[in-house]
Amino acid sequence: MPLIALLPGDGIGPEVVEEARRVLAALDLGLTFEEGLVGGAAYAAEGHPLPPATLALAERADAVLFGAVGDPAFDNLDRALRPEQAVLGLRKQLGLFANLRPARLFPGLEDASALRPEVAGTIDLVIVRELTGDVYFGEKGTRTTSAGLRQGFDVMAYDEEEVRRIARVGFETARGRSGRLCSVDKANVLETSQLWRDVVVAVAADYPDVALTHMYVDNAAMQLVRAPGQFDVIVTGNLFGDILSDQASMCAGSIGMLPSAALNGTGKGMFEPIHGSAPDIAGQGKANPCAAILSAAMLLRHSLGQDAAADRVEAAVAAALTGGARTADLGGATTTREMGEAVLAAL
Amino acid sequence: MPLIALLPGDGIGPEVVEEARRVLAALDLGLTFEEGLVGGAAYAAEGHPLPPATLALAERADAVLFGAVGDPAFDNLDRALRPEQAVLGLRKQLGLFANLRPARLFPGLEDASALRPEVAGTIDLVIVRELTGDVYFGEKGTRTTSAGLRQGFDVMAYDEEEVRRIARVGFETARGRSGRLCSVDKANVLETSQLWRDVVVAVAADYPDVALTHMYVDNAAMQLVRAPGQFDVIVTGNLFGDILSDQASMCAGSIGMLPSAALNGTGKGMFEPIHGSAPDIAGQGKANPCAAILSAAMLLRHSLGQDAAADRVEAAVAAALTGGARTADLGGATTTREMGEAVLAAL
Numbered sequence A, B: 001m002p003l004i005a006l007l008p009g010d011g012i013g014p015e016v017v018e019e020a021r022r023v024l025a026a027l028d029l030g031l032t033f034e035e036g037l038v039g040g041a042a043y044a045a046e047g048h049p050l051p052p053a054t055l056a057l058a059e060r061a062d063a064v065l066f067g068a069v070g071d072p073a074f075d076n077l078d079r080a081l082r083p084e085q086a087v088l089g090l091r092k093q094l095g096l097f098a099n100l101r102p103a104r105l106f107p108g109l110e111d112a113s114a115l116r117p118e119v120a121g122t123i124d125l126v127i128v129r130e131l132t133g134d135v136y137f138g139e140k141g142t143r144t145t146s147a148g149l150r151q152g153f154d155v156m157a158y159d160e161e162e163v164r165r166i167a168r169v170g171f172e173t174a175r176g177r178s179g180r181l182c183s184v185d186k187a188n189v190l191e192t193s194q195l196w197r198d199v200v201v202a203v204a205a206d207y208p209d210v211a212l213t214h215m216y217v218d219n220a221a222m223q224l225v226r227a228p229g230q231f232d233v234i235v236t237g238n239l240f241g242d243i244l245s246d247q248a249s250m251c252a253g254s255i256g257m258l259p260s261a262a263l264n265g266t267g268k269g270m271f272e273p274i275h276g277s278a279p280d281i282a283g284q285g286k287a288n289p290c291a292a293i294l295s296a297a298m299l300l301r302h303s304l305g306q307d308a309a310a311d312r313v314e315a316a317v318a319a320a321l322t323g324g325a326r327t328a329d330l331g332g333a334t335t336t337r338e339m340g341e342a343v344l345a346a347l
């Protein structure tokens, strides 16, 4: 009986994870669920955003379904105690180096995109983001310069093995799709990016069937607005992936639609909506649970090998939308629970 | 007689700078022009992208009008010899820490934007980008890890004085516009950003008339697509400013329309289109010279105190567009020279 760790987090996390749990339970796959406190909710109860019991649960589980963290009510805490540290800590502790962030526009949502329908309609891409390195996890701190000034610093770095393993995920993902991979870096300025590019080019020799291109991150941010249809799979570092995936989400209508998977190569994974905890609408039944439900579908596919069940969940979300269900972010008045019901009904 | 250093660079640089020069000359302000080699053109002629004579000219001049560099034909050179090093070197040598990047949609260009007209039409913002610090100019290189792996690294850093002076430019710019300033950082992850945010908040005390907000860079990238009209002035670091300004440019129709100013607080400045050198269309008369011409307008305003002349140039560009001139990037067939002529005719 596969064990799923449910880590709802703070803000809208609990509401959307509950709908995803109901969908998973309805599939009759014999899953067991165990809940853990994380983020602001954990800090409020236990004084730490990632309590040892939560980390142990995540380590024991076959997969983690994560909601959202980041309530700014905790922004004045020491960085180490803020809600976001929970998600960073889980990624690092579980070695989840490969983050898959698909972005596509579901049929019928063309009107929700800020892009023209003919531009938005061409979006169907996956961003493969490295998740345990880069400037996120290098040495960082505050020091005093020789001029006596306070200086903040963060070391950006990648070693060849870190790049190699994420590059392989990028190439494999491209191989399973259209066979096109775009590696995004800033090699005209950064040594980290130059090493990144050299290693990606070397790995490409093992994937003669994949067409590799390179793009600078500033150009990529522009092209994702101008002509997103040109991209199939993008592989990039932690920081650039953070920025580009949020941006791509908006091309796709709403960030409330987009799931993600964080994998470590063993089948174990953490699955979460890419949206934040949106404390302004928490507890009001306004949140869109689709990103959480689609994250559950990715969990079925990547951690449990349940491809058919994953397809079923994704088809049910599409059907619910085709049926007219629209939460507030999509311009409608469907509640979180009603959207969950619509998906359940379409399963 | 003010001296303008013309540094056309490579690719389409020379074509677009020539149109901007003709516009400046037509204003009868008694300007003198002197040309210098830079970027790929300088490397080809003298073996270095920023020859000493060019740097000396830029230092001697009252202002620099820069075209574009970055021909990938030089990508296999050592980083220190690549065309981009010229622009980075000039910024650093001249101390040009403040980069102003306005983005607005010129009337009539609604159709050229990938955004819906009602979204694109609301864009009128300035990105104030720090230009001589951040991960661009920190210690960088390649080293071997304790595991014997090659590692690339770049140190991201800002000291309090660097943040203070760019924050002031941000607040002053906001004061001269709508009085709203959004500071973009990644303070939930980066110590550099936390220091940035602390200093910006401290500087805000001197600007009680400006409303300051903070946004994480991933969210900003999303909001710039979703609802760009919410922004007036954005102040941010070198790397985030690079990404966001390219992105904003596309919301505004075409990167071929967008000028920039790099200033050091003495009146001296370097003015350049934010587009690259586009070697694929170089020499074909297809490039849009508007970004270069509008950069010349910024030169008149910021380095020469010629506000009326600057307004005249900007109005002439608007008139040329209203008159129907459209280069290829705007979906038309007007040539570079014809676009220059249309602006001259409207002066």
Ligand SMILES: CC(C)[C@H](C(=O)O)[C@@H](O)C(=O)O
Residues within 6 Å of the ligand: A070, A084, A087, A088, A242, A274, B188, B189, B218
């Ligand atoms: C909450 C934050 C630390 C996180 C990140 O930057 O990775 C988030 O933006 C994300 O993309 O998952």
Ligand SMILES: CC(C)[C@H](C(=O)O)[C@@H](O)C(=O)O
Residues within 6 Å of the ligand: A188, A189, A218, B070, B084, B087, B088, B242, B274
């Ligand atoms: C050419 C490159 C080094 C430069 C930068 O990254 O600053 C460019 O992208 C820009 O924005 O002016």
